[in-house]
Amino acid sequence: MSDNEKSQKPEEVDTPNAIENSTELNENQTLESTSNAEEETVNSVEDANESAESEAIENSTKTDDQDEVLNEIDESNAEDAEDEGNKDRHKIEVKEYDTMSLEALAIELERLVATEKIQAIRNHVNSINSEFKQKLQTIIDEKKEDFINDGGNEIDFYFSSPVQKRYKDAYKVYRTKLNEHYQSLEKNLKQNLQDKLAIIEELKGLINVEENINTTYKHFKDLQERWRNTGPIPRDKYNNAWNSYHHHVELFYDFLHLNRDLRDLDFKHNLEKKLLIIERAEELSKDDNVMRAFRELQELHKMWKEELGPVGQEHREEIWERFKAATKIINDKRHAYYQEIDKVYEKNLEKKLEIIEKIKAISATGCKSHGTLQKKIKQIEALRESFFNAGKVPLKLNEKTWAEFKEAVRTFNRQKNSFYKDLKKEQYHNLQLKLDLIKVAEDNKESDDFETVTPLMKKIQSEWKKIGHVPRKDSDKIWKQFKAACNYYFDRIHAKRNAASTEQVEAYHKKNEFLNAFKDLKLTEDKTKGIELIKEKIKEWHALGRVPQDKRYIDAKFQKATDQLLSHLDLEKIEAEMIKYENKLDVLNAADDDHRNLDNERVFIRKKIDEVKSQINQLENNLQFFTNVEDDNPLVKEVHNNIKLHEESLELWKSKLRKVKDLY
Structure with missing residues (x-):
């Protein structure tokens, strides 16, 4: 018999009445006629009891390298047995939390806490919590770096956001509900363990009682029913309790050799049920939905172990090997499925590494202008989004990939912050220039000297436009x-x-x-x-x-x-x-206009006087060329007439100049 077969749980067959009828025992039959045989059997069972129980428990702790999947199934079922609501975890969708934003993670946590059993979402919440903390810390690091680059003191840095508070509130509700659940569960687990240990003790005593076999069998079936109806027990006690229970169930069946019809009827019933389980496992081995098939396989193993008892010795090894063969096919397909997933994860890793290199390449070109830098910021944001949407990578490389991504983004952010730090120095210089212009404007806004101040005001407006950003x-x-x-x-x-x-x-x-x-x-x-x-x-x-x-x-x-x-x-x-x-x-x-027009007029007249004098001098010089010419010569007469006209004009301009001076 295999180790697993030794830990099988018998299931109640039909009804006690049916079992009684099938044995065709006469109500007048008493234990007296069989007492000697029973006593002999009991003695032999008692002699072997201690060593057999010790051997069963010892065998249950051995690890079979070839049956690692069986250990995995047993461990999962033990976890479910500790908390019956935990098995619902397989039915809850595990989303791509690494691609979700902080707000989306907070909303998903709120939904899980509000709609699902609190004990069934532990793995989901742990994954969400890990992603949320990781992404939030990245944002905090960036904000802190910006704060310090802006001249802030690290000790004064503080950051909070509405989504952070929303997430904390939802996580607090989760922890409160989980603590309340486990406080209640711990109390029940201890009591259920005591109840099941008491059932085992009663099983031990069945082979020592002196009563009608039918009465003893009914007591045995009642104990089985009580065992099934007793709630979950601590996970670390699960296997030992089951092994001890099944051991004493088998001893009872050995005791039933005095009434083989009862035992054989149970064996037949259990064989039929186990063959149905095997057939279902073989069907599942052909199912293309590998994970669904594996989860149902876990349930089949649970039924095999917890709900069904032994079968005839001649069938035990055969059906167990057949069940293991179907289990191996499903498990091999699951491993192949994971290998395919690993290939997808490897491709995702390649994508993410390419994204990291693109971010590094953008950083390598430096920052030369605000416009160019804004374009780069948009490119980096798009690459960040692509990184988060690229999917999962192999678990062993997740931390390393995330660290490289963060460092690449931080390098760009440092360049960006350095550029804007220098830009801010220039902006503060521009600010001072504009403040100086404001002072000029405010100092002259009440002036009535419009002729002087208006050009000044227009000038400072023009200068304002030429000064850069503040x-x-x-x-x-x-x-x-x-x-x-x-x-x-x-x-x-x-x-x-x-x-x-x-x-x-x-x-x-x-x-x-x-x-x-x-x-x-x-x-x-x-x-x-x-x-x-x-x-x-x-x-x-x-x-x-x-x-x-x-x-x-x-x-x-x-x-x-x-x-x-x-x-x-x-x-x-x-x-x-x-x-x-x-x-x-x-x-x-x-x-x-404060004599401005008169000043201009005076300057104009002086200029005209100088021009007329110059013209008179020129005409007089021209007369030097006519020294031997008579005065009645037409040319000479024309020159003299021109001189006379200019002298009259000169006198007029002088009179005008005197009039202008009289007005001062």
Whole structure:
């Protein structure tokens, strides 16, 4: 008999009544007629009991290298036996946690805790927790490096996020539920173990009782039922308890040789059930869904061991070898499946290593501009996403691959941080330049010297545009401050212009009416009174004020009308010209520009005086060529006339200059 066969559990056959009927025992039959034979059997069983039990327990601890899969199945079933809800773990989907984001991991943990048995999700939660911690630590390391590069002190660094809190809350609920479950489970496990040990003790006593065999058999079946209905026991006690129980079940069946019909009926029933299990295992060996077949195989082994008892000695080795053969086929297919998975993992590893090399290549080109760096950041983010979606790699290389990936990303981040650290220095310099411009704008925004300050304001606005970027946290603030100072100044100009514009429009309308009346002015024959009247009208004209820029043509019309009136007074040319010039000076003097227009006029007159003097000198020099020519020579006469005209012009310009000086 094999070690596994020795640890089989008999299953109750049909019903006790059916068993009693099948044995055809007469109710009048008593133990008296069989007492001698029973006593002999009991003695022989007792003699062998201690050594047989010791041998069974010893054999159960041996490891068969060729049947490693059987040990794996037994261990898994022992785990399920400790916590009956644990077997549901096979039914819960194991997702690709390594490809999930922090938020997705938190949501998945919340779902598992809320919808699944708490004891069935331990492996799932452990995988989720490992991935979450790993990814969160990567983010924290990056944030910490950025913080230090920005000038922060490492001891002052702190990082938290809503998803981190959400995950902690879900994990706390999981731990609380798990602790509550295990506290309750521990208490029940201990009590169930005591109950099963008591059942074993009762089994030991069955072969020593003096009662009707039917009564003893019914007691035996009741003990089997109690054993099945007793809940889970500690995992580390599972195999020894089962081995001891099955050992005493077999001893009882040996004791039943006095009533072979009862024993053979059980053997037959167990053989039928085990053959069905073997047939199902052989069907599973052809199933393409390897993992599903292996999980069901575990259940079949559990049934074989826990729910069925022994079969006839002549069948034990044969059916066990047949069951092992089907088990080996399924297990070989499972190993082949894992080998295929390993190939997939190897390909995933190649992909991830290629991604790491691409990240390194991007880092190797350096950072030269903000625009280029932003493109690289997007490339790195895409590669990170590809890395996470590339799938699992062989477990033995997982840590190494992850470490290489993190180091490649960190190298890029260090370059990025170094670039922006230098950029920030430049930005702070730019910030100071713009603050200086703000001071200029605010110092001059109340000025009334519009002629001087307006060009200055336009200049600093132009300089502002040429200065580069400033730190983002200051950008909006200083722009609003600068814009407010400039707007305040130009709003004042516009307000003044708008007020002046109304007055000028009104002045235009008045001048237009005045001009129409001036054109119809009738002068007396008295020249002196005529001059005085014209001068008076000129003063009235200037008193009406300035007109809008686009209406300045009306001044030219008034000047033309003045010339026409003066032409009727028979005035000398210089006298008439000076009257008109006085009109012009009055216009220049009326401008509110701190004599700037008068200064320009004076400079202009001096220039004209110099030009006329130069022309006179040139003409006089030309006369030197006519020393032997008579004065009535046409050419000589022309030169003398030109000199006379220039001298008259010179006198006029000098008179104008005196008028200008009189206004200072």
